[in-house]
Amino acid sequence: VIEDRDKWNQTYHNQPPKRGTSPIVERFSGLATGRVALDVACGQGSNAKYLADEGFTVDAVDISIEGLKSLKEHAPQVRSLCVDLDVFDIPASRYDLIINIRYLNRRLVPQMIEGLRPGGVLIFETYLLTGEEDRRRFRKDYLLRENELLHLFLPLRILFYEERSEPSESTPGTVASLVAMKPTFR
Ligand SMILES: C[S@@+](CC[C@H](N)C(=O)[O-])C[C@H]1O[C@@H](n2cnc3c(N)ncnc32)[C@H](O)[C@@H]1O
Numbered sequence: 201v202i203e204d205r206d207k208w209n210q211t212y213h214n215q216p217p218k219r220g221t222s223p224i225v226e227r228f229s230g231l232a233t234g235r236v237a238l239d240v241a242c243g244q245g246s247n248a249k250y251l252a253d254e255g256f257t258v259d260a261v262d263i264s265i266e267g268l269k270s271l272k273e274h275a276p277q278v279r280s281l282c283v284d285l286d287v288f289d290i291p292a293s294r295y296d297l298i299i300n301i302r303y304l305n306r307r308l309v310p311q312m313i314e315g316l317r318p319g320g321v322l323i324f325e326t327y328l329l330t331g332e333e334d335r336r337r338f339r340k341d342y343l344l345r346e347n348e349l350l351h352l353f354l355p356l357r358i359l360f361y362e363e364r365s366e367p368s369e370s371t372p373g374t375v376a377s378l379v380a381m382k383p384t385f386r
Contacts, residue, residue, distance in 0.1 A: 201286065205263045208243070212266035217244040217274065222301050224325050225250060228360065228379045232256075232321045234296030239278075240312070241285060241303030245271030248278045256297065261288065290315040299323045302371075304342050309352045316382040322356060323379050324349060327372040328363060338372055349376045356380035 225247045229237075235256050239248040242260035244267045252258045258278045262268055268280045281288075290298075290311040297320060298312050304326045312322060329343035350361050360379040367373050 201284075205284070208262075208264035209266040212244055212264055212270060215244075215270075217246050217270055219243070219246055221246050221250040222299075222325065224323055224377050224379070225299055225301065228321065228323050229254060229256075229297060229299070231359070231379070231381070232297035233319055234317065236295050236317075237297040237299070238290065238295045238315065240290075240298065240300040240308065241305075242271060242280070243267045243302075245275060245278060245280070247299055247301055248280075249275035251297070251299075252278050259295075261285065293317055296320045297323070301325050302327070304344060306352070313353070313355055313382065316356075318382055318384040320382045321359075321379065322353065322381075324353070325375060325377040328374040328376050329372065330374045343372060344376050349378045353378060353380050357383055 229251060237251045237256040237258045239258060239260040242248045242262045245260055248258045248260040248271060252275050260271060260278050260280045261283050263284050265282050268282055271278060271280050285305050292314045295315050296317055298315055327343050329340060329345060358380045363374060363376045365373055366375045
């Protein structure tokens with residue numbers, strides 16, 4: 201979506217990376233047994249950089265060239281791609297780890313499942329639509345419903361799931377987190 205691209209380019213322009221590594225990525229990325237990772241909607245790439253520092257070979261994709269510029273500066277070893285995830289397809293059976301933090305694109309759900317190698321790990325965390333206020337302030341399509349994330353990834357083995365409040369002025373106040381593994385046989 202063009203407005204999203206422009207909005208995020210503006211946000212990231214001349215702004216040092218704001219967000220540190222996500223605690224859920226630090227906590228669970230070690231579950232991956234192989235070392236090929238994908239960061240979906242990586243933004244300025246602090247998680248992608250963390251994974252690269254942990255020894256992963258990382259592909260990182262985002263629509264914002266400004267975010268990717270900052271990632272290239274801080275982690276040149278990450279393979280970054282400027283793509284529109286409304287049309288980009290995740291390659292099948294390639295990744296030992298896929299992370300998706302603070303972004304929602306339901307079209308990609310089956311592709312994420314297919315994109316994992318058997319035994320591969322998914323770490324997914326983003327905002328929930330909980331109240332009237334969220335309904336007015338944020339685009340509803342970009343917010344999860346209660347328990348939706350859990351349902352989306354039921355073909356995987358769910359290792360961790362929670363919905364928690366995270367009070368903030370600028371983002372919706374509830375976050376859902378999921379960690380799941382692709383079964384080694386089906
Ligand atoms: C809230 S930020 C999260 C960034 C990063 N995952 C993090 O946790 O810091 C959402 C990201 O989604 C990206 N994005 C939004 N729409 C996109 C699209 N259609 N294709 C690719 N990236 C998109 C934005 O550029 C932005 O970097």
